[in-house]
Amino acid sequence: MDANEIRSAYLSLMAERGHTVIPRAPLVPKDDPTTLFTGSGMQPLLKYLLGAEHPSGKRLADSQTCLRSQDIEEVGDNRHTTFFEMLGNWSLGDYFKSEQIPLFWHFLTEVVGLDPNRIYVTVFSGDPANGIPRDDESADIWTELFTKAGVSADRVVLLTEEHGNEVGNQGARIAYYSDKNWWSRSGGPDTMPVGDPGGPDSEVFYYFPQVEHDTAFGKYPHQNSDGGQYMEIGNSVFMQYAKTVEGFAELPKLNVDYGGGLERIAAASIDSPDVYRISLLWPIVQKIEELSGVGYDDNTVAMRVIADHIRGAVFLAVDGVVPSNKEQGYVMRRLVRRAIRFAHQLGVQDNLLTQLVPVVADLYTEAYPEVAERRETVIAVLEKEERSFRRTLGKGLRELKRLGKTGETVTGKDLFKLSDTFGFPVELSAEEAVTRGMPMTVNWRAEFDGEIEAQRARSQASTKLGATVD
Ligand code: ATP
Ligand code: MG
Numbered sequence: 001m002d003a004n005e006i007r008s009a010y011l012s013l014m015a016e017r018g019h020t021v022i023p024r025a026p027l028v029p030k031d032d033p034t035t036l037f038t039g040s041g042m043q044p045l046l047k048y049l050l051g052a053e054h055p056s057g058k059r060l061a062d063s064q065t066c067l068r069s070q071d072i073e074e075v076g077d078n079r080h081t082t083f084f085e086m087l088g089n090w091s092l093g094d095y096f097k098s099e100q101i102p103l104f105w106h107f108l109t110e111v112v113g114l115d116p117n118r119i120y121v122t123v124f125s126g127d128p129a130n131g132i133p134r135d136d137e138s139a140d141i142w143t144e145l146f147t148k149a150g151v152s153a154d155r156v157v158l159l160t161e162e163h164g165n166e167v168g169n170q171g172a173r174i175a176y177y178s179d180k181n182w183w184s185r186s187g188g189p190d191t192m193p194v195g196d197p198g199g200p201d202s203e204v205f206y207y208f209p210q211v212e213h214d215t216a217f218g219k220y221p222h223q224n225s226d227g228g229q230y231m232e233i234g235n236s237v238f239m240q241y242a243k244t245v246e247g248f249a250e251l252p253k254l255n256v257d258y259g260g261g262l263e264r265i266a267a268a269s270i271d272s273p274d275v276y277r278i279s280l281l282w283p284i285v286q287k288i289e290e291l292s293g294v295g296y297d298d299n300t301v302a303m304r305v306i307a308d309h310i311r312g313a314v315f316l317a318v319d320g321v322v323p324s325n326k327e328q329g330y331v332m333r334r335l336v337r338r339a340i341r342f343a344h345q346l347g348v349q350d351n352l353l354t355q356l357v358p359v360v361a362d363l364y365t366e367a368y369p370e371v372a373e374r375r376e377t378v379i380a381v382l383e384k385e386e387r388s389f390r391r392t393l394g395k396g397l398r399e400l401k402r403l404g405k406t407g408e409t410v411t412g413k414d415l416f417k418l419s420d421t422f423g424f425p426v427e428l429s430a431e432e433a434v435t436r437g438m439p440m441t442v443n444w445r446a447e448f449d450g451e452i453e454a455q456r457a458r459s460q461a462s463t464k465l466g467a468t469v470d
């Protein structure tokens with residue numbers, strides 16, 4: 001199945017099972033000034049999970065477009081993209097573990113057809129001695145599903161930092177683990193505020209034997225969620241408890257929040273540990289190969305960055321964001337300019353966006369009609385940003401080179417000049433300096449912010465002055 005087919009199959013299955021399929025929320029959250037982007041399927045639904053009634057009922061599902069600018073540093077690996085889609089389903093006080101876990105399993109093994117032998121699960125170990133309940137209920141449900149599928153699951157192991165490696169049981173499909181398998185709005189089970197809801201979470205990983213074993217990541221799923229042979233493909237949060245002064249009380253209304261990465265499930269479905277090989281990303285990579293005349297295998301990171309950043313920028317443009325120097329617009333500018341920088345390195349000196357944006361748009365026109373509707377505006381917005389950065393890119397790079405030659409320590413002031421005169425987002429210049437092995441002051445960021453502040457003060461002063469003169 002390709003990614004579009006997986007998305008449709010998922011939403012059809014959810015509809016069949018009584019869910020209302022709701023439209024995606026835009027990448028820029030409505031009425032929420034605390035966060036720049038929608039970064040999960042749960043985020044736009046939080047108030048309903050906390051008790052408000054949803055107009056579409058108690059069973060909801062969607063594919064939520066997400067943007068995680070916090071993952072930008074990870075882009076270049078085989079599994080993190082800043083933009084991705086999260087398949088989600090929610091039970092608002094309706095079904096719970098005994099329906100959710102088998103549904104998730106059914107989707108993965110029977111609908112998508114993943115190999116049950118390569119699925120690994122972690123559940124919440126809690127700390128029963130200290131009143132933090134262990135999620136045996138989920139472990140039992142998973143064990144039964146594995147057993148029914150003919151996969152040995154008798155080896156449920158308790159993995160903790162202390163004992164993990166001693167267990168030495170690589171075959172264990174299901175592991176009890178603590179740290180990551182708990183959801184609350186803030187803090188772990190012991191530190192979260194009294195009165196807040198929280199609960200255990202089951203995380204699901206897909207195993208790729210073809211990936212070279214990387215000892216840095218250990219041998220268990222919980223140690224591998226950010227690298228190595230195991231890729232996290234989804235997790236189900238069970239909102240089960242309210243924190244009390246004494247410990248935990250079961251909530252009167254139990255909720256489920258499931259989120260699974262469409263790109264990662266699609267990658268598992270074609271047995272590729274590299275998400276860029278899926279149908280929603282590979283055509284972009286191929287176009288970059290065509291434009292640059294160089295191959296993906298020799299330029300993997302650069303091509304991943306370009307493909308990811310342009311795809312994200314396209315969706316931001318679809319959702320009405322324009323490049324600017326603040327907030328969402330600044331993140332968009334960073335994505336576009338960083339992509340152009342990497343493309344420049346691959347020899348694409350012009351018209352990257354004119355040629356790439358239509359490829360991205362075509363991939364999404366069926367699933368998201370708004371992409372087709374706003375196609376021309378999106379292309380125009382992104383072309384304009386490319387034109388303005390191309391004018392100064394070469395000069396900025398020369399300036400960086402010159403700075404490098406002096407051997408002097410790069411300061412926040414230098415980075416400010418690169419940003420102000422040549423339009424280099426500060427993170428991009430800092431990254432350049434690091435790759436070129438240029439020494440940088442420890443507090444370049446603070447120095448840079450100081451320069452920005454000073455510039456702002458200057459411009460305010462001159463405006464005021466202007467006002468008095470008038
Ligand atoms: P990871 O540990 O791999 O960073 P996560 O635990 O941060 O993932 P969640 O917040 O649980 O991710 O999001 C739900 C699902 O969305 C993940 O299980 C994964 O399949 C997918 N996902 C999360 N972040 C990304 C990303 N940056 N790119 C692609 N898919 C992602
Ligand atoms: Mg993450």
Ligand code: MG
Binds near residue numbers: 180225232
């Ligand atoms: Mg994770």
Ligand code: MG
Binds near residue numbers: 203232234235
């Ligand atoms: Mg997770």
